[in-house]
Amino acid sequence: MDNNNRRGFFSLPGVRSLLxxxxxxxxxxxxxxxxxxIINPENAGKGMDVMLKNFLARNKTFxxxxxxxxxLVKTAPLxxxxxxxxxxxxxxxxxxxxxxxxxxxxxxxxxxxxxxxAPWYVCILVxxxxxxxxxxxxxxxxxxxxxxEVISGIMLNWISLYLVNMLMKPFCKGAEKDTIAFVRGxxxxxxxxxxxxxxxxxxxxxxxxxxxTIIIAVVIWILLSKTKFxxxxxxxxxxxxxxxxxxxxxxxxxxxxxxxxxxxxGIAASFFFLSGFSTWNTNQTSVPAMGxxxxxxxxxxxxxxxxxxxxxxxxxxxxxxxxSLTGMYPAQISDLISAIIIYLCxxxxxMKLQMxxxxxxxxxxxxxxxxxxxxxETENKPDDAxxxxxxxxAK
Amino acid sequence: xxxxxxxxxxxxLEEMTRKSIRKRSVDGMSHIPExxxxxxxxxDYPLDYNMVLQRYFEPQFxxxxxFLKPNSIRVYTERLIDEFDxxxxxxxxxxxxxxxxxxxxxxxxxxxxxxxxxxxxAVQPTRGLDVGAIEAIHKxxxxxxDAGNAVLLISLELEEVMNLSDxxxxxxxxxxxxxxxxxxxxxxxxxxxxxxxxxxIHSEGEDN
Amino acid sequence: MMxxxxxxxxxxxxxxxxxxxxCYSERSGIINIxxxxxxxxxxxxxxxxxAFIPATLPPxxxxxxxxxxxxxxxxxxxxxxxxxxxxxxxxxxxAGTALNMLxxxxxxxxxxxxxxxxxxxxxxxARIIFKDTRPLLSLAKGTEFxxxxxxxxxxxxxxxxxxxxxxxGLRLMSCGEHPQAAASVGISVxxxxxxxxxISGALGGIGGLMYLYSCGSEANFETGVAGFGFLALAVMIxxxxxxxRIAISALLFGFFRALAAVGQAFDLLAALxxxxxxxxxxPYIICLIVxxxxxxxxxxxxxxxxxxxxxxx
Numbered sequence: 001m002d003n004n005n006r007r008g009f010f011s012l013p014g015v016r017s018l019l020x021x022x023x024x025x026x027x028x029x030x031x032x033x034x035x036x037x038i039i040n041p042e043n044a045g046k047g048m049d050v051m052l053k054n055f056l057a058r059n060k061t062f063x064x065x066x067x068x069x070x071x072l073v074k075t076a077p078l079x080x081x082x083x084x085x086x087x088x089x090x091x092x093x094x095x096x097x098x099x100x101x102x103x104x105x106x107x108x109x110x111x112x113x114x115x116x117x118a119p120w121y122v123c124i125l126v127x128x129x130x131x132x133x134x135x136x137x138x139x140x141x142x143x144x145x146x147x148x149e150v151i152s153g154i155m156l157n158w159i160s161l162y163l164v165n166m167l168m169k170p171f172c173k174g175a176e177k178d179t180i181a182f183v184r185g186x187x188x189x190x191x192x193x194x195x196x197x198x199x200x201x202x203x204x205x206x207x208x209x210x211x212x213t214i215i216i217a218v219v220i221w222i223l224l225s226k227t228k229f230x231x232x233x234x235x236x237x238x239x240x241x242x243x244x245x246x247x248x249x250x251x252x253x254x255x256x257x258x259x260x261x262x263x264x265x266g267i268a269a270s271f272f273f274l275s276g277f278s279t280w281n282t283n284q285t286s287v288p289a290m291g292x293x294x295x296x297x298x299x300x301x302x303x304x305x306x307x308x309x310x311x312x313x314x315x316x317x318x319x320x321x322x323x324s325l326t327g328m329y330p331a332q333i334s335d336l337i338s339a340i341i342i343y344l345c346x347x348x349x350x351m352k353l354q355m356x357x358x359x360x361x362x363x364x365x366x367x368x369x370x371x372x373x374x375x376x377e378t379e380n381k382p383d384d385a386x387x388x389x390x391x392x393x394a395k
Numbered sequence: 396x397x398x399x400x401x402x403x404x405x406x407x408l409e410e411m412t413r414k415s416i417r418k419r420s421v422d423g424m425s426h427i428p429e430x431x432x433x434x435x436x437x438x439d440y441p442l443d444y445n446m447v448l449q450r451y452f453e454p455q456f457x458x459x460x461x462f463l464k465p466n467s468i469r470v471y472t473e474r475l476i477d478e479f480d481x482x483x484x485x486x487x488x489x490x491x492x493x494x495x496x497x498x499x500x501x502x503x504x505x506x507x508x509x510x511x512x513x514x515x516x517a518v519q520p521t522r523g524l525d526v527g528a529i530e531a532i533h534k535x536x537x538x539x540x541d542a543g544n545a546v547l548l549i550s551l552e553l554e555e556v557m558n559l560s561d562x563x564x565x566x567x568x569x570x571x572x573x574x575x576x577x578x579x580x581x582x583x584x585x586x587x588x589x590x591x592x593x594x595x596i597h598s599e600g601e602d603n
Numbered sequence: 604m605m606x607x608x609x610x611x612x613x614x615x616x617x618x619x620x621x622x623x624x625x626c627y628s629e630r631s632g633i634i635n636i637x638x639x640x641x642x643x644x645x646x647x648x649x650x651x652x653x654a655f656i657p658a659t660l661p662p663x664x665x666x667x668x669x670x671x672x673x674x675x676x677x678x679x680x681x682x683x684x685x686x687x688x689x690x691x692x693x694x695x696x697x698a699g700t701a702l703n704m705l706x707x708x709x710x711x712x713x714x715x716x717x718x719x720x721x722x723x724x725x726x727x728x729a730r731i732i733f734k735d736t737r738p739l740l741s742l743a744k745g746t747e748f749x750x751x752x753x754x755x756x757x758x759x760x761x762x763x764x765x766x767x768x769x770x771x772g773l774r775l776m777s778c779g780e781h782p783q784a785a786a787s788v789g790i791s792v793x794x795x796x797x798x799x800x801x802i803s804g805a806l807g808g809i810g811g812l813m814y815l816y817s818c819g820s821e822a823n824f825e826t827g828v829a830g831f832g833f834l835a836l837a838v839m840i841x842x843x844x845x846x847x848r849i850a851i852s853a854l855l856f857g858f859f860r861a862l863a864a865v866g867q868a869f870d871l872l873a874a875l876x877x878x879x880x881x882x883x884x885x886p887y888i889i890c891l892i893v894x895x896x897x898x899x900x901x902x903x904x905x906x907x908x909x910x911x912x913x914x915x916x
Contacts, residue, residue, distance in 0.1 A: 039716040094696045096636075141891070147898045150636060150696055151840065154833040155887040155894075162880040228461045231444065231451055238439040245426075245434040246448045247417030285826045292704055299697065330715035330729075335708040343683065343701035346693030 016355050017302030020348045021311065024300060028341040032333060043328045051321035051334060062201050069200030071313075071320050073277050076213040077102075078312040080268035081294030083220050084261040086303050088149075090224060091257040092237035097138050097153025098265045099291025100160040105131040105266030106273050106288075107164030110179065110280055113189035114171040120191045120274055127270035128263045134160060135262020139255040149258070157287045165282045177283040182276045191274045209271035214309065216267070221305035233257055265291065289335065293319070296338045299345035315341075420449050425512035427503055427520045435503045436491045443472035443487040446506050479505035480531065497528035504532050508539050515539055518549045533559060553582050567591040606865050607858075609748065614864075615850075615857030616755040617813040621835035622842060622849045623762045624806030629844060630766065631799025632779040632792075634908045636699030637684050638807050639832025640706025641677050643824065645808020646815040647710045648676025650822050654733035665734075666750055669816075670809060677808020678801050680706065685800040689793050692910035703832070710824045728823075735820035751813050758806065762846040775799055779904030782911045792911045810835065830887075834860070837890045843902050855893075859886040 029048075036044040050057050055067030081098050088095035095101075108130030109123040118126070134156055141147035171179045182190050184204045191207040200206045224230040236243040236250055244250055268290065272278065297315050301308030315338050322334025411419050420426075428434035436445050447456050447468050456468050472487040481501045483489035491499060504520060517536060521529040536559060540546050550556050556563060557577050565573040565588040572594035575585065587593040621638055628635040635641075649669040656665055684702055687693040711729045718726040766772040777785040778795040786792050814831055815822040838856050842849030863882040 035712065039712075039720075094700075096696075096700060141895055141898075145895045145898055146901060147891075147894045148840070151833065151837055151894060152891060154830070155837070155891045158830055158887045159884050159891075162884045166878055166880040226462055228452060228457045228463055231463055235437045235440065235444075235448070239433075239437045241433050242435065242437045242448065244416065245428060246451075247415065247420050249417075285829075292700070295697070295700055296704075330712045330719070332708050332711045332715065335704065336712055339701055339705035339708045343687065343698065343705060346687045346698045346701065347691050349693065350691045 014302075014304075016352050017304065017307065017348075019355065020351045021300050021302055021307075023351060024341050024344040024348065025314070027344055028337050031340050032337040035333065035336060036329060039329060047325055047329050047333075050324055050328075051318055054317050054321035054324070057321075057324065066201040066203045067320075069197075069203035069206045070277070071316055072200075072210050073203075073205045073207075073275050074272070074320070075313050075316040076210050077268035077272040077290055078293055078297055078316050079213050079217060079309055080264050080271065081291050082297035082301065082308040082312055083217060083305060084264035084268070084291075085294050085298040086301075086305065086308060087220060087224070087233075087264065088257055088261040089298065089303060090230075090237045091233045091254065092240060093142070093149050093254070093257065093261075095135075095138075095153060095258070095261045096150050096291075096295070097134065097156050098261065098294050099287045099289075100153060100157035101131040101134040101262040101265035102269045102291045103157070103160040103164050103287060104134040104262075105269035106280060107160070107167050108266070109189075109270040110171070110273055111167055113182070113187070113274065114179070117187065117189060119188050123189050123274055124191075124267065124270040127266040129266070131262040131264070131266020131269070132259045133262070135258040135260075135265070136255060138262075139258025142258070143251040143254040157291075161284065161287050164280070165284065168280045168282045171280075172282060178281050179279045181279050182274075184276055189274060190276050191271070205275045205277040207271075207275050209275055213271065216264070217305045217309055220264075224305065265294075268294075293338060296342040296345070299348065300341055302348075420510075423511075423513035425449075425507035425510050425515045427507050427515070427517040429518040429522070431496075431499055431503055436499060438490075438492040440491060441487065442476075442481075442483055442489045442491055442494070442502060443468050445491050445502060446472045446475055446487075449506060449510060475502075475505045475509060478509075479535070481505060497524045500524055501528060501531065504535055508535055512544065514545045514547065516547045516549070519551065520548070521550075521552070521555060553585060556585075557582065565589055567594070571596055607861055610861035610865050611854065611858045612748070612752060613813075613817050613857075614860040615853045616752050617810050617817070617831065618835050618838045618853040618856055618860075619755055619850050620751075620758055620806050620813065621810035621832060622839040622853060623758060623846060624803035624810065625836055625839040626762070626766075626803075626842075626844050626846065626849060627775070627806070628799045628803035629839070629904055629907050630776045630779045631796045632782060632904060632906045632909070632911070633684070633688055633796050633800050634695045634699065635681075635684065635800065635803050635807075636696055636836070637681070637702030637706070637832075638699075638803070638810075638835055639828060639830065640699075640703040641681050641684075641804055641807035642811030642814065642828045642832045643706040643710045644680040644811070645673040645677030645804075646811030646822070646828060647713065647824065648808065649673030649812030650731060650733055650815050653816075654731055656734075658734050663750075669812060670754070673808040673812035674805040675808070677806070677811065678804040681800050681804025681807065684804075685797050688910065689796050689800070692912070695908050695910075707824070707827045710827070714824045729825040730821055730823045732821050749816075751809075751816070754809070758809075759846055759850055766846060771798075776904070778911075779906055782906050783913075786911075786913065796911070807832070834886060834890065837894060840901065840903075841890075841893050841897055843897075844904065852893075856886060856890065859889050 029052075032051075033044060033048050036047050040047075055064050055071060058064045058067055081102060084098045084101065085095050088098075105127035109127035112118040112123050112126045137156060138149050138152045141152045142149045168179050173180050184190055191209050193204060193206065194208050196206045196208065196210070197204045224234065232243065232248045232253055235246065236248060236253055240250060243253075272290070273280065293315055294312075297308050297312040300315065301311035318337060319334040322337075323331045325331055325333060409422070411422065411424065414422070432438060437448065443465075444451075451457060451463070451468075456464055456471070458464060469487050475481065476483070476486065479501050482498050483494050491502070494502070500520070507515060515536070520532055520536065524532070533555070536546055536548070540561075548556065548559055560577050563573075563575040563577055563580070563585070564571050565575065565585065567589065568591065572591065573588040574596055575588070584593070621642060624641075625635050625638055649672050652669045652672040653665065656668060658665075660668075680702070683705075684695075684698050687698040688695045714729045714731050717731075718728060764772075766776065774785065774790050775795050775798060777790065778792050778799075782792045785795070810831070811828055814828045834856055838852045839849060841852040841855075863885055
């Protein structure tokens, strides 16, 4: 029975997830390249190069690091959005409403920042509250009134978009569509840098939001894998009936899950808008893509809180790269590639199944070989141990 | 049923049909569900997580601040694996889905009986299992009865009903129509009750 | 008032067609969250025909050519959902979401690339101008009543007959309720589910064209179809997956959507000075409230969203 501890490389779940993710990325990039070839065959190679290099395509190290900072500033909220989706998914819910929770959080933190010039930590807390509220609506509708969380999430996405657009109107200068930008040093609603900006060529948008995000990811990981609460959440996600049978309070668990998911999306928004990187455009007619890209990152990251850190970085990397394509190609090429990757993520389960089939076949072969060896050694006496293993398998 | 044990002494009565599932479970009721895949197991959880499905919140398995104790869960599971002869590819770490039906059922029986419930409700505990597993499970249920606990067995297998029960209640169209002693009755007679052709318990409405 | 009725009907027809599409798919057991994306792709096909077809052709031919193109594109695109969820047992919500994002990105990229190529980089918008055939195809001069309304009625009646009066319809629905039982009497679950998805693709495509068509003579693909695919899903749920109830609920949702579009034209409503975003939110808020009251006893197909697995009972 010792053999069981020494299993093949492919049978490790982490390796399988990583492999599946890499296959998705590879196929996604290939299809993206084909699209580039169709649109403009001459520049396809160069276009792909620009997109994949992103900040590395800049010619000076100083600017490279500065642009790396920009990518990281946008990666942090993406990680949080994908954590939001991941967390709900573990409880068996598809939180497509993360986008709306993000918008609600953005509206709340910006409102407090503009209207009351509230300090940054207050703004973040307000964003968390708004995001949680939005999540709680979806969760309560699901738990008590059986409303599909996908539909309610989508409706809430639109409601929040129009609401926040309206809410932000007074904070635009004159007839401008964007809200007034914060000035670092003057507004204490911005998240402090604590010297991190110096590391990134004085990129003042780089704040403690980035390390905080990593900490949050680790906390979510611990919460899901080490605690009683995580045990309940995952049991509900895997088998709702069994969770009910075990006496778990599925209704309140659903609501709490959505509250946490909403809070994560809310934090994401506050981390993004309080870094001073961007302002709110009140003329937006579609919900910011952050929440939807979170879906891609969550699945690409193998639905693992640590995995999504890397998948988010990758997705943000190519979508930043995509924006530098303007002129040659439409910037949406990178959206296209992330959409293809999300689509391919649907096949991950199938891929993992194939991989486990392969490794099971290998295992069988290896075991047969060992048994043959053992049988050859003790030809006279039938081997009890191997008999038992066979019996166990046959059942 | 009548609130008295076989000697006629009154039993401590407790209304439990209105209690929450968790309260019923903690108060000493166990249930071997009819559908082990739908209700009995979280198939994607490893065996050890499944073995504490009804008691993961107990201080034995969870610290006071809500962290699971993976080691005590594992040790507990390994004890049950030995005691109930549950066979699985990778011991306590086996994903429940990959186990055979008989061993999945043995795991559920182990979990429910080890809770030492005052009342064990077993619904079709041996459905679709092989002879060896059936025998093992029957033995466990009898042992549990012998330890002085109540067992309510619900089954479609008349053989099982006749062999295990001390007292048989037959239901027909939603009401109990007969109480029989397995030692004095036959499968044929049981069949008549089941088909509604005979009854020895009359509902209150008919008595008047 | 006339304007409100006209727009109500325009939106109601569009929602009916798309919701019927969703209905076919879900009745066969596949959740089609990707309707929005299918609408965009179908609309793209139809609009490209409208934009590049010689304007000298009779309007009725243009109409049918565009509709056919929209149907074809919608069907082809919905194959992506079919392959993922039927052959590869993918999470249907995930596949549908991917379809939505992919549809929008793909349509934007195609139109932008077209514009960039046509104007040598000067125009990189996602807008496309097409011939406004509304006046030519209108049923009554000067109104919004158009051929699509007749088509909607035809499709609605057809849906009712197909689902309830034909062998195909009953087989389709059996696959959404209990695929194992359906398979046990020799129905090919995969084939039926493909049919459901493809029909929903065709109807979604037509719906996409109807939306873009109603916008006049310019389509901006960056905004897609403004959430109509999702509204249609809500219409379908409120309509309890039944064609005649879908038509009624589409009228309700159409009315509120129309109110958002033309509400401020009324003196009474304009006097209330309700800001425009409120009107824009209204259909979605109503939708949420309606769903909250109707989902409790929802009669959703039992097996929807669950990949068919022969080995389970």
